[in-house]
Amino acid sequence: MSEIENLRETIENIREELDALDEARDEAQVILRDLHKLSSEAVYEVHRGNLEEARDKLDEAAELVSELHDLLGDFPELLRTGFAENHLQEYAEAEILYSIVKDRRAPSPEEINVSPRAYLLGLLDAVGELRRIVVDALREGDLDRAEEFLNVMEEIYSLTMTFDYPRAVVPNLKRKQDVARSLLERTRSEVTIAGKTEELKKTLERE
Structure with missing residues (x-):
């Protein structure tokens, strides 16, 4: 052969x-x-x-x-x-x-x-952990800390929402962006409600 x-x-x-x-x-x-x-x-x-x-x-x-x-x-x-x-x-x-x-x-x-790709996706995942910090701060009545880390969440999202690549380039990017946006919206709403509640409480205390 x-x-x-x-x-x-x-x-x-x-x-x-x-x-x-x-x-x-x-x-x-x-x-x-x-x-x-x-x-x-x-x-x-x-x-x-x-x-x-x-x-x-x-x-x-x-x-x-x-x-x-x-x-x-x-x-x-x-x-x-x-x-x-x-x-x-x-x-x-x-x-x-x-x-x-x-x-x-x-x-x-x-x-x-x-790698930049691992970093970007890890950064988006960090939004969820930052939300936990905000929620814990609200639970403890620390509105200033909650607002501070809400601002960090917003900054991360605003800086990363402009990335638009297919899955072949950055896997799961769109899904993580969507999750980050959803978490941000929920957290912003909760902080806003907490702020208004605090203002109402102070108003009632002055009366």
Whole structure:
């Protein structure tokens, strides 16, 4: 039986590359599982007001992100798919939330070592966590804090609503924009009602 020139060698090279890809994916899954856990814990600590604990979690997460980039450096296709990017979005969301709450600033994608796409989607997800802060502030009667973080929500939405890309470029962008808009509208309504209630209360107290 005749052989096609170079085909056997080509197939073996492909097998080696795919074996390496599969092995890297298995190793990455362990890192991503821990990254998800640390990101979730950091968000939880931010909401509890434990910013030092949140920073510790994020520092651990940042090391994992660095490990992930080293591991998948030869396999960028894994970094760009939902396999890894969804977890990097969660990490970006946690870093953004922490920085906004602690320093009233947002880190850049370069600072936290994530792609612009993961950063954008994480930023939109952070709107939901900021709503939780507003709701907690209203529950505690802190209207000033509620208004402050409502303003942050509005700024994020106004800056990101202009992005218009197909799913192939930024997956789930439209859905996340729609969710952010819905959350913003609900939160704005609740803060407005709380403000009017506070004004009425002060008016009645003066009478």
